[in-house]
Amino acid sequence: MKPSSAASLDTVGQTAQDRSDARDARDHRRSPLRIERTIKYESDRRVGFGREVMSVPGCEQLENCIQCGTCSGVCPLSIYMDHSPRQVMALTRADFRDEVLRSHTIWLCASCYSCTVECPQQIRITDIMYELKQRAISAGIYPRRFPIPVLAHEFTRMVRKHGRITELVLVIRLFLKTDWLAALGNWRLGLDLMRTGRFSLLTERIKHHGDIAKMLDAVDHPPGPAP
Numbered sequence: 001m002k003p004s005s006a007a008s009l010d011t012v013g014q015t016a017q018d019r020s021d022a023r024d025a026r027d028h029r030r031s032p033l034r035i036e037r038t039i040k041y042e043s044d045r046r047v048g049f050g051r052e053v054m055s056v057p058g059c060e061q062l063e064n065c066i067q068c069g070t071c072s073g074v075c076p077l078s079i080y081m082d083h084s085p086r087q088v089m090a091l092t093r094a095d096f097r098d099e100v101l102r103s104h105t106i107w108l109c110a111s112c113y114s115c116t117v118e119c120p121q122q123i124r125i126t127d128i129m130y131e132l133k134q135r136a137i138s139a140g141i142y143p144r145r146f147p148i149p150v151l152a153h154e155f156t157r158m159v160r161k162h163g164r165i166t167e168l169v170l171v172i173r174l175f176l177k178t179d180w181l182a183a184l185g186n187w188r189l190g191l192d193l194m195r196t197g198r199f200s201l202l203t204e205r206i207k208h209h210g211d212i213a214k215m216l217d218a219v220d221h222p223p224g225p226a227p
């Protein structure tokens with residue numbers, strides 16, 4: 001006797017429960033009110049990370065965050081962020097280092113300071129975002145091919161090397177490291193900027209540019225206390 005189609009499927013391993021789960025998953029994808037559950041594991045924490053951030057001058061007040069959400073409410077960019085500013089504050093304080101440093105939020109922050117002005121606990125959220133950006137670059141775990149951290153990295157690299165930036169080289173390196181196809185769509189703008197002298201074809205550098213590197217090294221690695 002020819003088996004029914006349902007029986008055929010069961011013989012290749014798909015049970016009634018599988019079909020029900022697949023149907024639920026399909027409905028779940030279609031639902032406009034999709035709710036994602038995220039579970040935080042203790043093993044994802046880098047114990048001490050929050051304390052480290054709060055030990056930086058200007059970031060101490062994070063300890064007093066009451067999770068009121070005012071910062072997220074006033075942030076003009078929070079709708080584009082993967083974690084709201086309030087969540088970034090909570091994750092930082094709770095030691096979820098990698099999740100915070102991989103987040104796009106810290107790079108989307110436009111430093112408008114609205115959150116800092118409105119925070120009822122006087123937490124300097126914008127400065128904490130800067131601190132997190134620096135840590136993400138130092139740790140090398142910022143989102144790859146995301147233009148803002150690449151721009152920040154290339155900018156400081158050129159300043160360290162030449163004492164100033166050369167816009168043309170900076171833009172070329174930015175496109176090459178993020179989305180080189182986008183450069184094709186901007187060639188006319190680049191040409192106009194070169195024609196009007198806004199883009200120099202020569203590498204620009206200041207006199208004694210080695211001193212800049214020494215100053216930046218001193219900031220990155222301050223000398224310890226005298227014995």
Ligand code: SF4
Pocket residue numbers: 064065066067068069070071072085086089118119120121122123125
């Ligand atoms: S506004 Fe201030 S206190 Fe409220 S969640 Fe944001 S950081 Fe915390």
Ligand code: SF4
Pocket residue numbers: 071074075076077078085108109110111112113114115116125126129
């Ligand atoms: S400083 Fe950054 S996080 Fe704060 S409101 Fe402005 S864009 Fe949002």
